[in-house]
Structure formats: structure tokens, C-alpha cells
Amino acid sequence: MTTDAVPELGAIRFADDGTLEVYNGIEWVKYEPPADNGYGTLFRGQEPPAAHEPS
Amino acid sequence: MSFEPPTAMSPLDAVPEMRTAARWILGAAAAVGAALLGTSPLAAAGQIHTTGTAVAAYAGLITGLAGVGWAIWYTADALVPPLTTPKSLDTDPRLRDLRAQIANDPPAFYGPFGTSMADLLAAKALHQQVAANLTAALAREQDPGRRSLVQLKLAEAGTAVSAIGGRIQTLLELSHAWCIRTQLRRARLHTLAGAAVAALGVVIFLAATGAESPPTPVPAPSATRTAS
Numbered sequence: 001m002t003t004d005a006v007p008e009l010g011a012i013r014f015a016d017d018g019t020l021e022v023y024n025g026i027e028w029v030k031y032e033p034p035a036d037n038g039y040g041t042l043f044r045g046q047e048p049p050a051a052h053e054p055s
Numbered sequence: 056m057s058f059e060p061p062t063a064m065s066p067l068d069a070v071p072e073m074r075t076a077a078r079w080i081l082g083a084a085a086a087v088g089a090a091l092l093g094t095s096p097l098a099a100a101g102q103i104h105t106t107g108t109a110v111a112a113y114a115g116l117i118t119g120l121a122g123v124g125w126a127i128w129y130t131a132d133a134l135v136p137p138l139t140t141p142k143s144l145d146t147d148p149r150l151r152d153l154r155a156q157i158a159n160d161p162p163a164f165y166g167p168f169g170t171s172m173a174d175l176l177a178a179k180a181l182h183q184q185v186a187a188n189l190t191a192a193l194a195r196e197q198d199p200g201r202r203s204l205v206q207l208k209l210a211e212a213g214t215a216v217s218a219i220g221g222r223i224q225t226l227l228e229l230s231h232a233w234c235i236r237t238q239l240r241r242a243r244l245h246t247l248a249g250a251a252v253a254a255l256g257v258v259i260f261l262a263a264t265g266a267e268s269p270p271t272p273v274p275a276p277s278a279t280r281t282a283s
Contacts (some may be wrong), residue, residue: 008184009180009181009184010180010181010182010183010185010187010188011188012185012188012189012192014201017158018200018201019204019206020205020208021114022181022185022203024181025181028125031185031208031212033182033211033212033213033214033215034166034167034168034210035167035214036166036167036168036215036218036219037166039162039163039166043108
């Protein structure tokens with residue numbers, strides 16, 4: 001009896017259509033890292049300077 | 056002219072100012088305590104003549120000192136640096152209101168990489184492993200088309216790891232600063248309560264030392280009589 005070895009997390013392979021797939025711990029998926037559009041928080045120190053302050 | 060936010064700024068920039076505020080509160084509590092408890096015993100010197108008065112005065116002083124000590128204890132707590140780890144954001148009770156804010160808008164804090172710190176850490180581990188595997192694949196791949204694809208994905212993986220690392224770092228810094236903010240806000244309330252207790256102690260002390268008059272000397276009978 002043979003068993004398929006479970007790939008390690010983050011393993012890569014080329015799919016039949018030439019794309020690159022990655023094993024995410026559950027299944028093989030196309031590797032498309034989400035782009036961080038920078039949507040985030042504004043905190044002290046990042047406020048724009050007041051109008052009367054020299055820039 | 057457009058404003059570009061400086062990227063080197065951090066929530067940690069607020070920490071020194073919060074600590075300065077805590078030091079001011081500490082100094083003010085100590086000064087008020089010294090004024091109230093330092094001068095009262097001197098003013099009441101010579102007013103304690105019985106054991107009961109001494110006990111009441113002692114209780115007043117202890118109460119006043121406890122109030123000042125209470126304020127100092129909790130304010131000094133804001134000067135102790137908290138230990139912040141990625142797990143703190145999910146478990147530290149001082150970060151309860153921060154967790155509520157994050158729950159209102161997870162993408163603002165976690166970006167597109169999940170909805171919790173655990174998601175961020177898992178995503179970073181995944182993309183780091185993918186980047187390592189891509190680097191190894193690039194070394195052995197000969198096909199030009201596949202090489203260019205690997206190079207493209209390697210750059211994307213590096214960008215993702217960098218972005219996730221930035222998110223984790225910002226959340227750690229925000230959590231750390233938020234802990235100190237919570238400690239400072241709690242210190243303000245405890246300082247108010249401590250001041251009330253200190254004032255109560257002073258009142259007890261003054262009431263004890265002022266209620267009893269010293270024994271009045273009985274005037275000696277006069278040896279001379281006035282003519283009636």
C-alpha cells in the first residue's frame with residue numbers, strides 16, 4: 001500500500017497550465033499574494049503639519 | 056505641494072509624552088501629599104494629650120499616607136514598561152478597547168492578510184517559505200519562461216513578507232503604546248481616588264487634634280479681698 005506524501009506548507013509546483021501553485025496547508029492553489037494597498041491607520045506623528053508651521 | 060506622511064513615525068512616539076504626563080502626576084501627588092501631611096503634624100504639635108487623641112491622629116495620618124501612596128503606586132505603574140508580544144493583542148485586558156476598534160475595521164490593521172494577529176503570523180510564515188522554495192527553484196530551473204515566472208513570484212512573495220512584517224510591527228508598537236495609555240488613564244482615576252482618601256486622612260487628623268483643648272489651668276484663689 002502506498003500513500004501520497006503530504007507536501008509541506010509553502011511547497012511550490014508548476015501546474016499543467018504553466019502557472020505556479022503553492023500548497024497552503026490544505027490544497028494546492030495558484031500563488032497570488034494579495035497586494036497591500038496601504039489601507040491602514042493614521043496615528044500621532046503622521047498628522048500633516050499645521051498651516052502656520054514651517055514645512 | 057502635497058503632504059507625504061513620514062513613514063518612520065510610530066505609535067511609540069507617544070510613549071515618552073505619556074510617561075512625562077505620568078511623572079507630572081506623580082510629582083503633583085507627592086507635592087500635595089507633602090503639603091498636607093508634612094505641615095499638619097507640625098501645626099498640631101502640642102495638641103495631643105490623651106491616648107484616644109493620639110490613636111485618632113495616627114489613624115488620620117495613616118489614612119492620608121495611604122491615599123498618597125495609592126496615587127503614587129498606580130501612577131508609577133504607568134512608568135513600568137509593559138512586555139508586548141503578538142499574543143498580547145488577543146489576550147491583554149488593557150487592550151480591550153483597541154480590540155474593539157480593530158474589530159470595527161480589520162483591514163485597516165491587518166490589511167488583506169487576515170483578520171487576526173494569528174492570521175498575519177501564519178501568512179508571513181507561508182510567504183517566507185514560498186520565497187525560500189522559489190529561490191531554490193530559481194537556482195535549478197533552466198526553462199527561460201519558468202525562470203521569469205519564478206522571478207516574478209519571488210518578487211511578489213518578498214513584497215508580501217515585507218508588507219506583513221510592517222503590519223505586525225505596527226500592531227506591536229500600537230499595542231505597546233496602547234498598554235501605556237490604558238495604564239495612564241487608570242492612574243488618573245486612581246490619583247483622584249487617592250487624593251480623596253488623603254484629604255479624608257487630613258480631616259481625621261485635624262479633627263482629632265483640634266477637638267480636644269489642652270487642660271485649662273485653674274486660676275489660683277486671690278489672696279486679697281476687695282472692699283465691698
